Amino acid sequence: MKRLLFMLVLLVSTPALGHNYYVSTSGNDSIGDGSMANPWRTVQYAVNQAYAGDTILVREGRYYESVIFPRSGTEESRIIVKAYPDENVYMDGSIAITGWEQCTSNEAGLTAGGLINVNYANIYKTKVKTVPTTLFENGQHCRTARWPDQTYGFGIDAREFQAVPTEAFGVSNAVKDNTHLNPQEDDSFWYSYLSKLNAEQLATYYNGAQLEIWLMFEGNYKQIKTITGHTNNSIVLESSLRRNLMTGDRYSIRNHPHALDSAGEFYCTPTTDAEGNYTLYLWPLNTNSLSSGIRKAASGHCFYAMDKDGITIDGLKIIGYSGRGILFSHETGSVHDNSYITVQNCTITDCGEDGIFIWVGPYAQIKNCSIARVGGRGAMVSTGSNAIIQGCDVVDSTDTCISFYGVKHGQIIDNRIYGSRGVHSNGSSCYVGCENILLARNIYYNKTNATFQDIKNVVVFANVIDGFGTEENRIGTWPDAYQGTSGYQLYLNNTFIRTARSNAAVFRLATIYAYNNLISGSAYWPNITHRSHNGWVGRWTSQTADSGWTLGEGSWQMPAGWMQPGGWAVATQAQYNSIFKDLDWDSYEIFDYSLADGDNPAVHTGRDIQQFLTDMGIKNLFPDFDFTKDISGNPWNSTPSMGAYEYVGGSGSVTPVTPPEITSHPADRSVSEGQTASFSVSATGSGLTYQWQKNRVNIAGATASSYTTPVLAINDNNNKYRCIVTNAGGSATSNEATLTVTTNAPVITSHPADRSVNEGQTASFSVSATGSGTLTYQWQKNQSNIAGATASSYTTPVLAVSDNNNKYRCIVTNAGGSATSNEATLTVITNAPVITSHPADRSVSEGQTASFSVSATGSGTLTYQWQKNRVNIAGATASSYTTPVLAINDNNNKYRCIVTNAGGSATSNEATLTVSLNIPVPVAHWLFNEPYQSTAVDIISGQTASLINDPNWGEAWARENAIRLDTGIQAMQIPMGKCRPESGTIALRIRPENTDSMQILFGHALNSMDNRIALYSAAGSLALGIGNVLQAGICTLTAGQSCLVTVTWDNTDYAVFVDSDLKSSGVFNGFLQLDTTADVGNYGVPESRSSGLGFRGLVEDVQLFSTALTAEKINALSLTHYVRENRLVEFVVNGVDLEGNPISYTAPNLPSGATFNIATQTFSWHPSLYNQAGNYAVVFTAPDQPDHIVTVSVLDTNVAEWYVNFLESAGID
Structure with a gap:
């Protein structure tokens, strides 16, 4: 379902163009921008910035970091981390070990059986919390001290072990010191050292050492036993082995201080001291290295991702990590996985766990990598489909060199695999549900094999599996607990299998189709029910023609020494003839397996398997693989030879091929951005293949004699293109052609839009444009440049009404020219005034005046209109207002101001005027x-x-x-x-x-x-x-x-x-x-x-x-009358005009409850109890006469106790 969904997305999207980012040891994560000129410092920082389509180019140097991918790419828009072309980039997980001090003659850790290591003065020690498995001195590997002396850098290799010399004897008889005290071996460390010891010293010498033993033919089972000295100077185990040692078993003594005997070796105590520290001993190559040059593998994984897609790691050198070199992990139960992961051109060495591990990795690719001395598997893909491991060199992995687990369709092709010493000694393994797997054109050297468990439809084609003198090399399965069976269909074709033991080649396979193979024996040859045209050495005497065993049509049998130098034997001849051109036990050259001239029974005696591969559907399973050629690229004869190489007369199986010669080089091209450019090359030679490069990096899929670029961008300018033409005779590289991409002027894709805002606000305008290279922007107001407005968007300062109707546009420029946007019109709307300071309440005495003021902001001309009790005051049109002389009847008047401009008006809060009586205060x-x-x-x-x-x-x-x-x-x-x-x-x-x-x-x-x-x-x-x-x-x-x-x-x-x-x-x-x-x-x-x-x-x-x-x-x-609440106040208003005539007043605004008898001019009032206390200005008016104002001061009456009780009982405050 995930694959389907991804394809649906591709129907409506195109790959992201992406960016190139740069990392350098001289860069800076804080101030860098990831450009070539200003790179970042760490790979992790760059990865954190990268999105689908981005490429991170790492410049030469050593990077001490572990990197975690936070996000995915896609199949076509990958996140790529790669070394800059032709530069060495090291990802280093090691840390320095310091605190060294020189050992003395009483160093307990160098003493065994009372004897001090005679080299103590050359040895230095320090304390460590964990035992280092890999140690470096200035980048050079140190060796683990053991016997026989280790000569390789990491871990334990089969070549480090001493072979048991005599079969079927107990360990005390088979492994003796005196075996190695032969005076003829003057260069033997044991002779030079042990020959100087007396019998008592020899008897105690081995105390505390450990014997590491590899028992063959039992799943490569390993046992570690503690040993003690013995009077006959032999090794004695404290507990017995599961069986006696036999020829083919190997042993090595470790954890013994006297094995530290030469510069470049180290040894660590097997137990800790009271503080929990191990003591690490080292004989340095140079004592100057002790200050900072001794390092151990320490950091975890170099590259780590969980369920991330579309990631490529290219061309990096990974060294010294305690975990995996590269790990793509998977969260159990997650619907996500690690699709489209590619690791290529990488070198991974000296890591404590797997070199490359891709878990749940559909379409995973591991190509052209070199993996050496890792503590787990070399390269592994677990659970996925369409995986490929191709063109890799894998050496000395602790576990399987190349492994598929649960892969449903995959290829392991063109690899070089050697030096494994894993639990199963596997060069490659396909197990637990692998189906439709192709192993082709691989060469397995030195104790490696191809092993299977729970497989279906595995094709083994044109491989070399060379035991290099060991007894372990074979194709087979181990007991299968997963399905309760020993394997399914296996197609074994044109494969060379050599081993020192004649019964170890092919065994425990349920259904095997075997044709055109050269095999040194099979423990379960009868299981190969579909067999013909094979050359082989049978198992002991049970699988020989003389014993009546049927070899199969076209097959032939040779004696056990047939692959040794000197030739092979034919039953009817007493003469040995050479089968191979130049095969030797220590041969590592691929052409050494080519067939020799002469009367060679392997030449052109095989079965034509092309029809067989078609009939079995194998070609359809692997349509992109060419089954018509041998391991070196020569086409099979219609009657093919046996083994992995087709015979070519006169010079072995490799036809002399003239290297290619370039006759026409690609020419420089100049195009505009948005176009494509085509390059072509012509060359002479046979069997030519082509690989185009851009800036000396291979272009995926560009494998024809001509190449057309994708649509080009300006950043493609000055790219260099060349083609490498290759055939079996070598390769030729064309001259580089330079691509010139000219810049188009920008194109405005989105113009700034008109804006309407209120004054006091800002307005923003933006423009969008396409164009190559760096686009620059210059905004203009009314066609004049705005200083500093040089981004794709522009925000004005705070605007005034005077900015109304301004015109804004942007000029976008690049190296190809400029484009001017449409003008956008700015409309600035006038804001209504805003009152910033309201008039305040005022208190004055009668006979005085009162002043009020207001403050307001607003554009344009502000006008003011004061109101008293919400009625305009004539002439009060300033920002402040002063009343006339006030009388008591002005008390409690309300004053406010209305401020107006073109945008509207704002009304202030009302201010209350309090006019207090100018009444004298009696004593x-x-x-x-x-x-x-x-x-x-x-x-x-x-x-x-x-x-x-x-x-x-x-x-x-x-x-x-x-x-x-x-x-x-x-x-x-x-x-x-x-x-x-x-x-x-x-x-x-x-x-x-x-x-x-x-x-x-x-x-x-x-x-x-x-x-x-x-x-x-x-x-x-x-x-x-x-x-x-x-x-x-x-x-x-x-x-x-x-x-x-x-x-x-x-x-x-x-x-x-x-x-x-x-x-x-x-x-x-x-x-x-x-x-x-x-x-x-x-x-x-x-x-x-x-x-x-x-x-x-x-x-x-x-x-x-x-x-x-x-x-x-x-x-x-x-003019003031006093009365208490609920008491009577009564007075007559007397007034005469200027002529002495009585004035008849009226009282239009009496207090509540008051009366005025116009006939008698008498004012009467009983103020209500408890709620009318205060001063009242009673105005008496008459036509054409001034007002007569009398103040009635109503005094508060204390609430009677009975009334308080009544209110409380009613719940009233």
Whole structure:
């Protein structure tokens, strides 16, 4: 399903063009941009930036890092990491080992059996936490110290082991020191060292060593046994082997300090010390290396990815990683996998685990890689389809060199595999469900083989499997627990198999088709039911013609030595003839396996297998593989020879071929970007193949004599193209042709669009253009360049109304020319004003003015209109406004301003004007709002005034807002302590009943000419006695009419006011002191009250002041009436015009509950209980007359306790 989905995507998409990024050891990840001129420093950083289609070119140097791929490419748009052409790039996973110190003669780790290693002075030691398996000195491999001496760099190779010399003997007899004390072997380390030891020393020499033994023919089973010394100088095991050693087994002593005997070797203690450290010993090649030149494989995997597709790793050298060189891992259960992974042209050496491992890798390719000395498999693809491992050299892998696991269609072809010593000693393996596998043209050297388990349809064609003198080389399977069988169909054709043991070539295969092979024997030859035309050496005597065993049609048999130098034997001849041209036991040259001239039974005696391959469907399984040619590329004869090489007379099986010669080189080309370019080459020679290169890197699929590029971009300019023409005789490389790609002028693909924004905002414009090379941008406003506006988009500064109708365009330029976009028009919409500072509330006293101001922002001309109570104020058209002189009726007016421009208007918050009364504050003030009491309480300071002889309260029920004096002997005695003799004011609001008789209005020290204050009426007029002054006839008092009578004194000056009018003033002798009390409405002394001359009328309120009030304040006082909530306030409005005529007022805006009787000009009001306290300006108006404003000050009444209880019971706060 994944493959199908991918193909569907390809129908609607094209490969990404991608970018080339560069990495260099001189680069910088922080400030680099990945260009050739400014590369990045690490491969990991570059991989983190790469997306599908991108190529990372790594420049020459050594990179100490591990790389993880974070994302996938695709089949056609890969993520590629490759070495820069012709440069060596090393990915190095090693780390330095330091802390070395020279050993001394008492070094315990170099002592065995009481003997110190005689080379101790050359050996250095350090502590390590883990035992290193690979050690380098300045890049050169160090060898593990063992016996026989190791001569190879990594791990354990079969060549490091000593062969057991005698078969069927126990270890104590077979492996003796005296075997190696032969004086004839003067260069033997054991002779030069052990010959100097006495018998006692020899007896204890091996104590603590380990014997590593390889038992052949049992799955290459390995045993490690601890050994001790013995009196006969032989090796004795502490426990027995599973069987005695035999010829073909091998052994090696390790973990023995005396095996460290030459420069370049290292040895590590088998156990740790108390701190958990191993001791590592090294005989360095150069002691200068000890400071920093000794390194071990340490980092994990070099390249790692999990379930990533479309990745190519090309041309890198990977060394010294403790894990795998390259690992593409898979999360179990994931629906993703590692599709289209390619690893090519890489060198991977000295890694602790697999060289290359691709897990769940459909379409995986591992090509032309060199893999050596890895601790696991060399190259492996696990679970996938259409995998290929081709052209690789794999040597000395600890496990299988090349492996398929569960691959459903794959090829292992053209590889060189040698030196494996894995658990199964496999050169290659295909197991656990592999189907439709081709092994072809591979050469297996030195203890390697091709092994199978649970396979189906495996074709082995034209391979060389050379045992190099071992007994292990073969094609076969091991016991199969997966399917309970030993294998399925295997097609064995034209393959050469050589081994030192005649029964080890082909065995344990269920169904085998074997034709045209040269085989040195088979343990299970009878299983090969489909066989003919093979040359072979049978198993012992059971598989010979003499024993009656049928060889198969066209087959022939030779003695066991047939592959050894000197020839082969024919039953009817006693003469040995040579089969091979130049075959030797240590041959590694592929042409050494070519067939010799002469009477050679392998030449042109095979079966024509082309029809067989067609009939079996094998050619259809592998349509891209040419079965018509042998391993060296020569075509098979119609009657082919046996083995992997076709016979060519006179010179062995390789026909002398004239190398190609270029007769016509590719020519330079010049094209415009967006076009293609074609190159061609002509050459002479036979069997020519072609490989085109771009900048000396192979172009995939460019294998014809001509090559046409894909559509070209400007970055293809100056690319170099050449062709390598190859045949069996060699190759020829053409001259390089230079490609010139000229730049097209840019093309605008998306023009900037018109924009409409409000002033104060910004506007953004963008342009899109296609064009090669570097595109530069220059934005213009009204066809003039905008400084710094050089990107594909442009954002204006904050805009004003003056920017309206500006025109913006962009000029895009590259090396090929320029293109100018359409103009975009900017519309800037005027914003309505924004109030930035609102008018603030103001509090003033009456008679003053108040000022308000507003601040606003906005474009254009701002206009202002102030409003009072939301009605425009004529002429108030500035940003500030000052009221006229204010009266109390202006209290609580609301002022706001409307600011307007072309974009609209904004209305400020309302500011509240508070106009406070300019009323003087008394030192004592008695109101009569608590009726039927014998006293009245001063509302200012709480002083008590006594009501003498029971004055009446008010005029009737619910009108008890005054006291009525009507007997002539009644009085209100008030305290005078708050008044001062220096200055003061007495204000009485009264309503006389009649004014004809003598009546005392106010009496203080009436009998003293020094401190007297006496107000009285006589004959209808008001009189005053103050100090030594008596003034009569001051003014007329009208019976039944309320008035405010005020007396002031200031030192020796006095004045009398009625309401707001000054009625009299003068000079008196002043006061020395004031009495403690005075009478309102009588004499002021008890003995005089009985005369009956007291005031007859209503007393509404009494106020005392400690200063002499001015006329202005007395006017305010006369226009102010005080009342408590729920008590009556009532007064008559008296006014005359300029001619003395009474004014008839109306009251259009009365407080709630108040009445005004126009006929009597009387204002009456009972303020509601608990909710109408405050100052009220009551305006009385008349046509053509000024307003008459009276303030009614309503005093708060404390809530009665019963009412509080009632509210609480109702749940009301």
